[in-house]
Amino acid sequence: MSTVIRNGTVVTADLSYKADVLIEGGKIAAIGEGLTGDEVLDATGCLVMPGGIDPHTHMEMPFMGTYSADDFESGTRAALAGGTTMVVDFALPSPGQGLLDALKMWDNKSGRAHCDYSYHMAVTWWSEQVFDEMAEVVKRGITSFKHFMAYKGALMVNDDELFASFRRVGDLGGIALVHAENGDVVAELSAQLLADGNTGPEAHAYSRPPQVEGEATNRAIMVADMAGVPLYVVHVSCEDSHEAIRRAKQQGKRVWGEPLIQHLTLDESEYFNPDWDHAARRVMSPPFRNKKHQDSLWAGLQSGGLSVVATDHCAFTTEQKRYGVGDFTKIPNGTGGLEDRMPMLWTHGVNTGRLTPNEFVAVTSTNIAKILNLYPRKGAVLVGADADLVVWDPEAEKTISAGSQQSAIDYNVFEGQKVKGLPRYTLTRGVVAVREGALDSREGHGKFVAREPRGQVNRALTKWKDLTAPRPVERSGIPASGV
Numbered sequence: 001m002s003t004v005i006r007n008g009t010v011v012t013a014d015l016s017y018k019a020d021v022l023i024e025g026g027k028i029a030a031i032g033e034g035l036t037g038d039e040v041l042d043a044t045g046c047l048v049m050p051g052g053i054d055p056h057t058h059m060e061m062p063f064m065g066t067y068s069a070d071d072f073e074s075g076t077r078a079a080l081a082g083g084t085t086m087v088v089d090f091a092l093p094s095p096g097q098g099l100l101d102a103l104k105m106w107d108n109k110s111g112r113a114h115c116d117y118s119y120h121m122a123v124t125w126w127s128e129q130v131f132d133e134m135a136e137v138v139k140r141g142i143t144s145f146k147h148f149m150a151y152k153g154a155l156m157v158n159d160d161e162l163f164a165s166f167r168r169v170g171d172l173g174g175i176a177l178v179h180a181e182n183g184d185v186v187a188e189l190s191a192q193l194l195a196d197g198n199t200g201p202e203a204h205a206y207s208r209p210p211q212v213e214g215e216a217t218n219r220a221i222m223v224a225d226m227a228g229v230p231l232y233v234v235h236v237s238c239e240d241s242h243e244a245i246r247r248a249k250q251q252g253k254r255v256w257g258e259p260l261i262q263h264l265t266l267d268e269s270e271y272f273n274p275d276w277d278h279a280a281r282r283v284m285s286p287p288f289r290n291k292k293h294q295d296s297l298w299a300g301l302q303s304g305g306l307s308v309v310a311t312d313h314c315a316f317t318t319e320q321k322r323y324g325v326g327d328f329t330k331i332p333n334g335t336g337g338l339e340d341r342m343p344m345l346w347t348h349g350v351n352t353g354r355l356t357p358n359e360f361v362a363v364t365s366t367n368i369a370k371i372l373n374l375y376p377r378k379g380a381v382l383v384g385a386d387a388d389l390v391v392w393d394p395e396a397e398k399t400i401s402a403g404s405q406q407s408a409i410d411y412n413v414f415e416g417q418k419v420k421g422l423p424r425y426t427l428t429r430g431v432v433a434v435r436e437g438a439l440d441s442r443e444g445h446g447k448f449v450a451r452e453p454r455g456q457v458n459r460a461l462t463k464w465k466d467l468t469a470p471r472p473v474e475r476s477g478i479p480a481s482g483v
C-alpha cells in the first residue's frame with residue numbers, strides 16, 4: 001500500500017517548493033512532480049511539513065501528590081490532532097528510585113501511545129547506583145538527562161549533584177537538561193508569602209520572579225561549562241534566562257533554550273483573574289510573565305538565540321488544581337498545550353509575520369530533531385525519513401475550546417482563542433491519523449524511538465579541557481625559604 005500527498009507545497013526548515021510526496025512502508029519513498037499511489041491525499045492549497053515534535057511532555061506523571069491527567073493515550077491523541085507526531089516525555093524516578101526501575105514504569109505506560117515517542121531521563125538524586133545506571137540508560141537509547149534546580153525537598157538536586165551528574169552525562173556523550181529556577185529562593189519566598197497571608201494563585205507568580213530563573217540559568221551554564229557537557233534549558237520564560245543563553249552562545253558554548261507556547265502567548269494578568277479556578281488552572285513553573293519578557297522570547301526565536309518551542313504539557317483537572325485552595329504551594333504545577341502548540345504558534349508567529357513558515361518548521365520540528373539526535377529520521381521531508389508529516393491548511397480556522405479537545409482535562413488555557421492554520425492531514429509513519437481535519441488515530445500505533453549519543457565531538461565549550469584534566473605544576477626546585 002502506498003500513499004501519495006498531491007499538489008501541496010513542501011515546506012522544510014530551509015526550503016519551500018511544489019512537489020508530491022510518496023510514502024511506502026511508513027517512510028518517504030519519493031518527492032517530485034506527478035507521483036501516483038494507491039491512496040491519494042489532496043494537499044491543494046496546503047503546506048506539507050515535517051510533523052511537529054514536542055520535546056517536553058509529562059504524561060501520567062506522579063507529581064505534587066497526584067498524577068498529571070493526560071496519559072500516553074489521551075496525550076498523544078491530542079498531539080496528533082494538533083499536527084504533532086512525536087513527543088519526548090520525562091521518565092521520572094522518585095528520589096531513591098533507580099533509573100531503570102523508572103524506565104520500566106514509563107515503558108508500561110507508553111504502550112498505548114498513538115504516535116512515536118522518546119524519553120528524557122530525570123536525575124532527581126545522586127548515588128553510585130544512579131551513576132552506574134546512567135550508562136545503561138544511554139544504551140537503551142535515552143541520551144538526555146533532566147535536572148530540577150527547583151522543587152526543594154522533592155525533585156531538586158544541589159550544585160554538587162548537578163556538577164557530578166553533568167560530568168557523567170558529558171562523559172557518556174549525552175546532553176544535560178535543566179529546569180532552571182533557584183529552588184532555595186523559591187522555598188523562602190513561598191514561605192514568606194504564605195506567612196503574610198498570601199494564599200491565592202497570584203502568590204505563585206510572586207514566589208518565582210524572573211531573577212530566580214535568570215540566576216539558575218546562569219549557574220547551570222557555568223556548571224555545564226566546567227563539566228564539559230552541552231546544556232538544554234527547558235521552559236525559558238523570561239529575558240533574564242534568555243539573556244544568559246544568548247551570552248553563552250556568543251561565547252561558543254553549546255547551549256539551547258526552549259520557550260513554551262504558553263509563555264509566548266499568555267501573560268501574568270491571568271493570575272489576577274478574580275475567578276480562583278481560572279487563575280489556578282494557569283499555575284505552572286515558571287509562571288507566565290509580562291509583555292517585556294514575551295517580546296524577548298519572540299525575539300529569541302527570530303534571532304536563533306532560542307531554538308525550539310515546546311509545551312511542558314502537564315495537565316491537571318480543575319478538581320486537582322483545587323488541592324491548593326487556601327495554599328498556593330499545593331496547586332499542582334502544570335498546564336496543557338499539546339493540541340494547540342502548532343496552531344497557536346502559526347497564528348501568533350507566522351500569521352503576524354514574526355516567523356517564516358520555514359522558521360516555524362525549524363522551531364516546532366527540525367531543530368528539535370537535530371538537538372536530540374533524531375534527525376533526519378524525524379524532523380525532515382527527505383527520502384528515507386519516517387513519514388511523520390502534517391498537511392497544513394493555512395486557511396482553516398477554529399476557536400479553541402475544551403469542549404472539542406482531546407485532552408482529558410475539563411478546561412483549556414487557550415479557551416476562546418481563534419486560530420488560523422490547522423492540520424488537514426496528520427500522518428504518523430505513513431498512517432493517516434487526522435483526515436480532512438478529523439482525528440482518526442490508533443491506540444498503540446506509537447513506537448519508542450531510540451537515540452544515539454552525540455559523542456565526544458563538538459562540545460564547543462570554553463574551558464572544559466583545562467578544568468577536567470588538571471596537570472601538576474612543574475617546579476624547578478623547592479624554595480629555599482617558606483613562601
Ligand code: DUC
Nearest residue numbers: 179284285314333334
Ligand atoms: N513545571 C510545571 O509547571 N509542571 C511540571 C513540572 C514543571 O517543572
Ligand code: ZN
Nearest residue numbers: 179234235285
Ligand atoms: Zn520544569
Ligand code: ZN
Nearest residue numbers: 056058312314
Ligand atoms: Zn516539564
Ligand code: ZN
Nearest residue numbers: 285312314334
Ligand atoms: Zn512543567
